[in-house]
Amino acid sequence: MTNRFRKALVIGAGIAGPIAAILLRRIGIEAQVFEAWPHSTGIGGGLQIAPNGMHVLADAGLASDLMRRGSICESIDFYAQSGARLGSVNRDMARRFGQPSLSMRRAVLNEAIIEKAWSSHVELFFEKRLARIEDRPDQPIVAHFTDGSSAEGDFLIGADGVHSAVRDHVVPDAPKPFDTGLLGFGGFLPRSLLEAAGAGPNLAMTFGRSGFFGYGYCGPEPRHGAMCWSTQPTHDRDAAAFRAMDQAALRQHLRRFHAGWHDPIPQMIDALEEIVVTATLDVATLSTWSRGRTLLIGDAAHATSPHAGQGASIALEDAYRLVCALRDQPDTGIAFQNFESERRPRAEQIVALARRNGNQKREFSASGAWIRDRMIKVMMPFTARSWDWIYGYDPRKVTAQPGTSFQRDRQAA
């Protein structure tokens, strides 16, 4: 591995890829980003970026614009199916962690990131689906695309998400994404419905005997400024079977599944403009995140089920910390190892937490659900504080030691 790394090939223009490219440009590394799909706007559901991810968006110059286009979430409030309040977490995040938690449409986030990449002179190529990687000694690394074209660089970053093709190059017998047995149904609806129900700037999350329902504001637009999602055990139908159903049948399914749940859940189901179905995927731990001059970041390295609301935030952390590792260590291979040894423990802890949270959304007996709800209520004050290590992490305040050991310092209180 040589000291000269001047051009990065970045596969995937989701969240981690273009942010890494923007930050690489700042340290003088040219970055080309290749995305499998055509450039489009308006795609995807809603998501939340936590303070730990917001620090990176702020560093990239995106936070204030996104705060205008999203909705700051001032707490997460938990309820039982009946509507009984169980407690709140994540209060006062901006004061405690230096950034708020922000709910927004995924499309808003992606559009802002892509615009920023363009204005930062990152070269973006759409409809370039990676087919294979060629990494020969003393030659540039080559990305070959399914349209027959190719690109050469000094190293390659796989930011191509849960179904990563780069992962197959890094770990030839890599575990495949598996279905966790939970399905997601989500969409957007008018803000007026939540305003009429007296909802504050919070996310509300309701645990049922079977499944889960979450909702809140996600932006200022009257028509699409609120979002909701239902998580359910898969039972006899998978995501593909639900996607084959029309919107009326999906709505009917949601009405039946959430019949008797507290207001405004039934009204929200009726008001959903378009219901999108997602499988909840997970990937077992990889034996390594890098091979030669190729490194995985974000979901490609540590795909996480969405139940900790952290996948995008830790993908952003990765992008930031990778650029620090490359800045501090001229040898790409050592920089990649340093990056992995720093990032792996944190990422794996968050992935494990998301798995445990997902288990709270499965099928419970009536008494099991009652006990779970009591436990949530009693444990809430401790739960609230036990997540501070996630939100209080500021990737800009981590110092890398020479070699492979990294140390956190000056963490936000």
Ligand SMILES: Cc1cc2nc3c(=O)[nH]c(=O)nc-3n(C[C@H](O)[C@H](O)[C@H](O)COP(=O)(O)OP(=O)(O)OC[C@H]3O[C@@H](n4cnc5c(N)ncnc54)[C@H](O)[C@@H]3O)c2cc1C
């Ligand atoms: C329903 C749902 C809700 C979620 N909610 C949240 C939330 O509230 N908060 C949160 O933090 N996280 C959430 N997540 C997780 C979050 O979306 C991911 O963790 C995050 O998008 C990972 O970012 P990434 O850049 O690693 O990958 P991605 O955002 O998935 O981007 C990967 C990109 O690579 C492209 N690509 C794939 N293969 C190729 C190829 N062969 N060649 C070229 N390009 C390729 C893809 O098209 C995509 O654009 C949620 C996930 C789901 C499914």
